[in-house]
Amino acid sequence: MRKFYGVELSSPLMLGTSQYPSPAVLAEAFRRSGASVATVSVRREAGGDTAGQDFWALIENLGVAILPNTAGCHSVKEAVTTAHMARELFDTKWIKLEVIGHSDSLQPDPFNTLEAARILCADGFEVFPYCTEDLVLCERLVEAGCEVLMPWGAPFGTGLGLNNFFGLRALRAQFPDIPLVIDAGLGVPSQAAHAMELGYDAVLLNKAVAKAGDPAARAAASGKAGEAGRLAHSADPREPRDMAAPSTPALGQAIL
Amino acid sequence: MKITVNGVSVETDATTLAQLLVEHGKAEAKIATAVNEAFVPAIARETHSLADGDRVEIVAPRQGG
Numbered sequence: 001m002r003k004f005y006g007v008e009l010s011s012p013l014m015l016g017t018s019q020y021p022s023p024a025v026l027a028e029a030f031r032r033s034g035a036s037v038a039t040v041s042v043r044r045e046a047g048g049d050t051a052g053q054d055f056w057a058l059i060e061n062l063g064v065a066i067l068p069n070t071a072g073c074h075s076v077k078e079a080v081t082t083a084h085m086a087r088e089l090f091d092t093k094w095i096k097l098e099v100i101g102h103s104d105s106l107q108p109d110p111f112n113t114l115e116a117a118r119i120l121c122a123d124g125f126e127v128f129p130y131c132t133e134d135l136v137l138c139e140r141l142v143e144a145g146c147e148v149l150m151p152w153g154a155p156f157g158t159g160l161g162l163n164n165f166f167g168l169r170a171l172r173a174q175f176p177d178i179p180l181v182i183d184a185g186l187g188v189p190s191q192a193a194h195a196m197e198l199g200y201d202a203v204l205l206n207k208a209v210a211k212a213g214d215p216a217a218r219a220a221a222s223g224k225a226g227e228a229g230r231l232a233h234s235a236d237p238r239e240p241r242d243m244a245a246p247s248t249p250a251l252g253q254a255i256l
Numbered sequence: 257m258k259i260t261v262n263g264v265s266v267e268t269d270a271t272t273l274a275q276l277l278v279e280h281g282k283a284e285a286k287i288a289t290a291v292n293e294a295f296v297p298a299i300a301r302e303t304h305s306l307a308d309g310d311r312v313e314i315v316a317p318r319q320g321g
Contacts, residue, residue: 016319016320016321017319017320017321018319018320018321019319019321020319039320039321040317040318040319040320041317041318041319041320041321042288042315042316042317042318043315043316043318044262044263044313044314044315044316045262045282045285045287045314045315045316045318046261046262046264046280046282046314047280047281048281050285051316051318052285052286052287052315052316052317052318053285053286053316053317055316055317055318055319056286056316056317059317068320069320069321071320071321077293081290081293081294081295084288084295084297085288085289085290085295085315086288088288088295088297088298089286089287089288089315089316089317090317156321204321206321207321
């Protein structure tokens with residue numbers, strides 16, 4: 001099993017923490033799914049606002065690894081400064097590097113992502129870059145020091161699944177030793193299973209779970225789907241073929 | 257002195273970032289800070305002087321995807 005900067009994850013499911021109906025539902029989603037990682041952000045808090053303190057009290061009791069993000073950043077400077085604040089706040093070197101380049105698709109900016117990754121890796125961060133399945137970009141990110149890649153399946157929040165199945169498969173083949181996580185665009189649990197069947201190491205879900213009618217059940221389904229996909233991949237599944245192959249032996253069949 | 261805290265213009269008597277956090281009830285809170293778009297680590301708050309027009313950001317853990 002590939003490790004994430006030396007850490008072995010108990011479950012291939014990573015869960016975002018945003019947009020749940022309530023903190024209790026969020027906690028229940030983690031409990032029922034067995035998710036191993038929680039993604040979080042840093043946001044303004046001043047005056048008498050204690051929402052962040054309350055949120056942290058909830059998250060630290062989940063007993064999962066914390067992966068802070070740089071969501072909303074468009075420039076290298078914003079992302080690097082946010083990463084520094086997150087490192088201190090959450091006491092972790094892990095950072096999910098998001099540098100957005102396109103406001104409608106929330107596609108990562110490959111140039112700024114790479115530059116920020118170089119800066120952060122050199123500064124001792126353990127970078128999880130949100131990227132596309134572009135082989136050249138991913139190669140550069142690995143050269144920069146990234147030991148994990150997080151390509152999108154589809155744009156955030158779309159639920160479209162693995163938009164470029166062949167590109168994602170090629171990425172898996174190109175980087176056999178790098179942990180790969182599908183970061184965005186997953187909808188139904190079968191898409192998570194599909195990603196894991198491809199040999200991916202984890203999937204990250206947020207809105208697909210948080211916005212479901214029953215988020216905890218939805219999270220549990222994704223946890224099982226992720227495990228099923230991982231187990232299926234490790235079982236070295238048989239290649240598909242075009243023509244039928246009977247399962248029941250012809251030998252011994254009665255002549256009637 | 258007039259500075260900006262999280263995008264809001266405020267008057268303050270604080271001369272250091274640490275004093276400003278006390279003013280805002282955040283001295284003991286789980287927060288991180290930046291001044292004029294540059295990260296200021298917790299260890300430097302006592303010695304980080306504030307100047308008129310500074311832009312201070314105080315952030316805390318929040319929900320994220």
